[in-house]
Amino acid sequence: MHRGKGMKFVGDSRVPSMEFRKPNVPKDYSEYPGKTEAFWPNFLLKEWMIGAVFLIGYLLLTVAHPSPLEGQADPTDTAYIPLPDWYFLFLYQLLKYEFASGPYNVVGAIIVPGLAFGALALAPFLDRGPERRPSKRPLPTGFMLLAVASIIFLTWESVANHDWEAAAAQGEITEEVEIDTADPGYEIYSGAACISCHGDNLEGAVGPTLIGTGLSPEEIADIAVNGIEKDGAQVMPPSWDGTDEDLQVLSEFISGLEAE
Amino acid sequence: MLNKLYDWVDERLDITPIWRDIADHEVPEHVNPAHHFSAFVYCFGGLTFFITVIQILSGMFLTMYYVPDIENAWQSVYYLQNEVAFGEIVRGMHHWGASLVVVMIFLHTLRVFFTGSYKKPRELNWVVGVMLFGVILGLSFTGYLLPWDMKALFATKVGIEIAASVPVIGESIKILLAGDSTILGAQTLTRFFAIHVFFLPAALLGLLAAHFIMIRRQGISGPL
Numbered sequence: 060m061h062r063g064k065g066m067k068f069v070g071d072s073r074v075p076s077m078e079f080r081k082p083n084v085p086k087d088y089s090e091y092p093g094k095t096e097a098f099w100p101n102f103l104l105k106e107w108m109i110g111a112v113f114l115i116g117y118l119l120l121t122v123a124h125p126s127p128l129e130g131q132a133d134p135t136d137t138a139y140i141p142l143p144d145w146y147f148l149f150l151y152q153l154l155k156y157e158f159a160s161g162p163y164n165v166v167g168a169i170i171v172p173g174l175a176f177g178a179l180a181l182a183p184f185l186d187r188g189p190e191r192r193p194s195k196r197p198l199p200t201g202f203m204l205l206a207v208a209s210i211i212f213l214t215w216e217s218v219a220n221h222d223w224e225a226a227a228a229q230g231e232i233t234e235e236v237e238i239d240t241a242d243p244g245y246e247i248y249s250g251a252a253c254i255s256c257h258g259d260n261l262e263g264a265v266g267p268t269l270i271g272t273g274l275s276p277e278e279i280a281d282i283a284v285n286g287i288e289k290d291g292a293q294v295m296p297p298s299w300d301g302t303d304e305d306l307q308v309l310s311e312f313i314s315g316l317e318a319e
Numbered sequence: 320m321l322n323k324l325y326d327w328v329d330e331r332l333d334i335t336p337i338w339r340d341i342a343d344h345e346v347p348e349h350v351n352p353a354h355h356f357s358a359f360v361y362c363f364g365g366l367t368f369f370i371t372v373i374q375i376l377s378g379m380f381l382t383m384y385y386v387p388d389i390e391n392a393w394q395s396v397y398y399l400q401n402e403v404a405f406g407e408i409v410r411g412m413h414h415w416g417a418s419l420v421v422v423m424i425f426l427h428t429l430r431v432f433f434t435g436s437y438k439k440p441r442e443l444n445w446v447v448g449v450m451l452f453g454v455i456l457g458l459s460f461t462g463y464l465l466p467w468d469m470k471a472l473f474a475t476k477v478g479i480e481i482a483a484s485v486p487v488i489g490e491s492i493k494i495l496l497a498g499d500s501t502i503l504g505a506q507t508l509t510r511f512f513a514i515h516v517f518f519l520p521a522a523l524l525g526l527l528a529a530h531f532i533m534i535r536r537q538g539i540s541g542p543l
Contacts, residue, residue: 074333083325083335085343092347094354099342105353109362110369117370117412117419125407126414128400131393132472134503141473144463146421146456151477168484180449182432183442191435192543203432230469232397 129230139229142221149213152220175206233262244312247305252298253283261316266295269313276310283310340535349542361539363427368527370420375520377413385465387512389505392467417459424455436540444533451526454519461515467508475511476503 068074088095096102143151150172154160159167178185186199193200238245238260248254248261256266263269272279283299283306299306329335348354350361384403386395399406428448431437437445464475483493490500496514498506 080333081335088345091345094348095345098344098346102346102351106362106365109352109359113366117415120415121408121411126411128396128466129468129470132467132469134472139469139473141477142470143474144459146418164484165486168481180446183437183445191438193433
C-alpha cells in the first residue's frame with residue numbers, strides 16, 4: 060500500500076505519523092470466547108434479515124390500513140369526545156378514576172406517572188445489587204411486572220369503555236359540494252318532500268347525504284317512488300308523488316352528483 | 320477504487336480507529352439470534368433505531384407537502400393522502416412507524432430491565448435511554464396535532480390541560496406549548512410543528528449519539 064511520502068502534520072494536529080497508525084486489518088476473532096463474530100459484515104447481514112422481516116410486516120400494515128384522517132379541526136364542536144393515540148390510552152383512563160380526577164386530578168395527571176417515570180429513570184440507583192437475573196431480584200422484577208400489568212389493564216379498560224362507532228361517526232369527513240341551485244333537478248328536489256330529510260344542499264339530515272351515491276338514475280327513481288325497506292322496517296318512506304318527467308330529471312340530477 | 324479513496328482519506332485524517340469502532344467490533348454469541356433464537360430480544364434496540372431512521376426519512380418527505388397553518392394544514396394532509404403519488408404510503412409509514420417505535424422502545428426497555436443490563440457500569444446509558452423514551456413520547460404527542468383534524472385538536476386539548484395541572488409551573492408550560500393561556504389555535508400548531516420537527520429531533524439525535532458512543536465504549540452486557 061503506497062502511502063504518499065509520509066505526510067507530516069504540524070501544530071495541534073492529533074493525526075499520528077504513519078508508523079504509529081493502527082493498521083486497517085480486521086480483528087482476529089479466534090481469541091474471543093464462544094462463537095463471537097464480527098459486526099461488519101457478518102452479523103449485520105444476519106441482523107438485516109430480522110430487519111427485512113420486520114419491514115415487510117410494517118409495509119403490509121401500512122398498505123392494509125391507510126392512516127386515518129378525520130374532518131378538519133373545528134374548535135366550536137363541543138360535543139366531540141376526545142381520544143389520544145392508543146399508547147397514551149392508559150394515562151387517559153387513569154384520569155377517569157375517582158381518586159385520580161376532579162380535585163385529585165394532580166394525582167392521576169402528575170404524581171402517579173411522575174413517580175413511575177422517575178423510578179424507571181432511577182432504576183440503576185434503586186436496584187444496586189450485583190445480581191442480574193430477574194428471579195434473583197424479586198422487588199424490581201415485581202414492580203416492573205406490576206407496572207406492565209397496570210398499563211395493559213388500563214389500556215384494556217379504556218378500549219372497552221370507548222364507543223368506537225360514535226367516535227368514528229363524529230370524526231367523519233363531511234363532503235362539501237357546490238350544488239347548482241339553478242338546476243331544474245334542484246328545483247324539483249326543493250319542491251318535493253326530499254329536501255325535508257336530505258337537507259338544503261343534499262348534505263343529509265334525517266336521511267343520508269345524496270352526494271356521491273354511486274346509484275344509476277333508474278335506481279334513484281325506484282327509491283324515490285318505493286322508499287327503502289331494510290330488515291322489515293321502512294327506512295325511507297315512499298316519497299314521490301309528482302310526474303314521471305320530473306322524476307326523470309330529479310333522478311338524473313342526483314345521480315350526477317359526485318363527491319369531490 | 321474504494322480502497323484507494325479510503326486510504327486517501329485515512330492518510331490525512333486517520334479514520335481507521337473510527338471505522339474499526341463502528342464496523343469491526345465483536346458480537347458475542349449470547350446476543351446473536353443465529354446461535355440462540357431467543358437472542359432476538361437483543362434486536363429490539365436495533366429495530367427501534369431502524370424505525371427511527373424510517374421516521375426521519377418519511378418525515379422529511381412529509382414536510383415537502385405539509386403546511387403548518389390552520390387554514391392549510393388539514394388541506395395539505397388531505398391532498399398528500401389522496402392526490403400525491405405514494406403520499407398515502409409515506410404518511411402511512413410515518414403514522415404506523417410512530418406506533419411501532421413506541422412498541423419497540425418499550426420492548427427494548429423491558430429487555431434491558433429484565434436482563435439487569437442497566438447495572439454498574441451502565442447506569443448512565445440507562446438514564447439516557449429513559450430520556451430517549453421521553454423524547455419519543457414527546458414526538459408522538461406533538462405529531463398527533465399536526466394533521467389538524469378533529470381527533471388531533473381535541474386530544475391535544477386534553478394533553479395540554481394535563482400539562483397545565485402541574486403544580487406551580489403548569490400555566491407556564493401551557494403557554495409555552497400552546498402559545499396562549501386560553502386559545503388552542505394557530506400559535507399552537509406552529510409551536511407543535513417546531514417542537515416536532517426541530518427541537519425534539521435535535522434532542523433525539525444528540526441522545527442517540529450519546530447512547531451509541533456509550534455502548535461502544537462499554538460493550539454489550541455479558542450473558543446472564
